[in-house]
Amino acid sequence: MVIGVTMVNVSPGREKAVYKAIKEMKNVREVYHVFGEFDFVVIIEAGSLSELNKTVDSIRDIEGVTKTQTVVGAEI
Incomplete structure (x- = not known):
């Protein structure tokens, strides 16, 4: 399991x-x-780094x- 935290910027009004x-x-x-x-801050859980990407x-x-800006972590 791979966890990603993605920060997102959007255009005003969107x-x-x-x-x-x-x-x-x-x-x-x-x-x-x-x-x-x-x-926005988005929490993503994926089965692999490829899937997260x-x-x-x-x-x-x-x-x-x-x-966007993403930091990735993995469960150990």
């Missing part, structure tokens, strides 16, 4: 649409709207997403 799109994605466990440098790529493809 927050609700991006939130809904991320929330419906496979492997996404939690989505938090935050204040500061990023707009595909999820992050899908987030990047959402209209209105302008930037």
Whole structure:
């Protein structure tokens, strides 16, 4: 199991649409709207690093997403 925490920036006015799109994605466990440098923090659980990367790529493809930053951890 691989855990990823992805911080997401979105274009102004696109927050609700991006939130809904991320929330419906496979492997996404939690989505938090935050204040500061990023707009959302997304918790992703995937079976492999490759699967996690595909999820992050899908987030990047959402209209209105302008930037992502991901940190990855693995259960031991």
